[in-house]
Amino acid sequence: MTLIATAADLQAFCARQAGAAFIAVDTEFMRDRTYWPILCLVQVAGPEEAAAIDTLAEGMDLEPLIRLFDDPSILKVFHAARQDIEIFFHMTGRIPHPVADTQVIAMVCGFGDAVSYETLAGKLAGARIDKASRFTDWSHRPLSDRQIVYALSDVTHLRAAYEKLARRLEKTGRAEWVAEEMAVLTDPAIYRLDPAHAWKRFKLRSTGRRFLAVLRELAAWREQEAQARDVPRNRILRDEAVTEIAAHAPRDVEELARTRGLGRSIAEGRQGAAILAAVRRGADLPEAECPPAPERREMPARLVPIIDLLRVLLKTKCEAEGVAQRLVADADDLQLIAADDRAPVRAMTGWRHRLFGADALALKQGRLALTAAADQVRIVTLAGDSEIAAE
Secondary structure (H helix, E strand, O other): OOEEOOHHHHHHHHHHOOOOOEEEEEEEEEOOOOOOOEEEEEEEEOOOOEEEEEOOOOOOOOHHHHHHHHOOOOEEEEOOOHHHHHHHHHHHOOOOOOEEEHHHHHHOOOOOOOOOHHHHHHHHHOOOOOHHHOOOOOOOOOOOHHHHHHHHHHHHHHHHHHHHHHHHHHHHOOHHHHHHHHHHHOOHHHHOOOHHHHHHHOOOOOOOHHHHHHHHHHHHHHHHHHHHHOOOHHHHOOHHHHHHHHHHOOOOHHHHHOOOOOOHHHHHOHHHHHHHHHHHHHHHOOHHHOOOOOOOOOOOHHHHHHHHHHHHHHHHHHHHHOOOHHHHOOHHHHHHHHHOOOOOOHHHOHHHHHHHHHHHHHHHOOOEEEEEEOOEEEEEEOOOOOOOOOO
């Protein structure tokens, strides 16, 4: 059990990992009271040793760790990497490179959708994870021995699991599938939190362009305020209040004070003034500059049976190939494919097209059929103009 709490020990540990083919990485962080995650611990397992790095220790300098993550000759292995990568991106402005995500690899190697670390560790490393410390306060010091053992188990078993997954991946010849997913996962664009786009995360109660313009300004103001004060968005203004204000577009303190859950003291204060200013910006925006209403896709009733068939085909193909369905296509993709042979979805390109997209078109065009035998769905290629008639 190793806890690193000094910059010198971290420097020495990272130096010993030089030349490693890969390292396993995990993090523990807190985010319930802040906008930006508070990184409390980084766990790293190399070929010979594993350590939990106390990022909150006095005088800790993480530069050796950052250099290790920047080393292009060392693969950084995570499980469900997105939150971990987001932390390092906002800390350094860079993404660790290269990266492998065992959850994604497992999805192309027959472990189903979003397989948990505990499942992988149990099936591939024969490990049983003690979950007692899962919801611990990682910012509290000192850390207990039990906490450190739990934290290290997230990387020690990950090494063994990755090695077995890598061998399976090599046998399947699906490395390019994983590489495509890693390119998406490591795209800096998905980790940039631009306040101008904050309104897009709302469930819209209206699609009126003026409502959307006000909502955009309010959401951007709230996001900027939350970032600057480092508090959760809802501590500034709850989602329900944002959408209600956008819908009613109050013009003065009196109208704003009638917003449910807001209160007169807020309406009359600095925050109320900022809210009214955001409303005015949206209300005064020229119509041509208002956000366009999101496109609504109403699926014709005639396409519903085709979507159902595509869903069965997707499930059948993915089970036969040992690939997670959500990695290939989702419900929206199936609707678009049903409506358009040239649907702009990933399922119609690359390896997904070879696995599913081509057969999806063949099913739509009557060149392929689904039947059942021995309690199993079977895919049948139809010859020429032959048809299967519905009884």
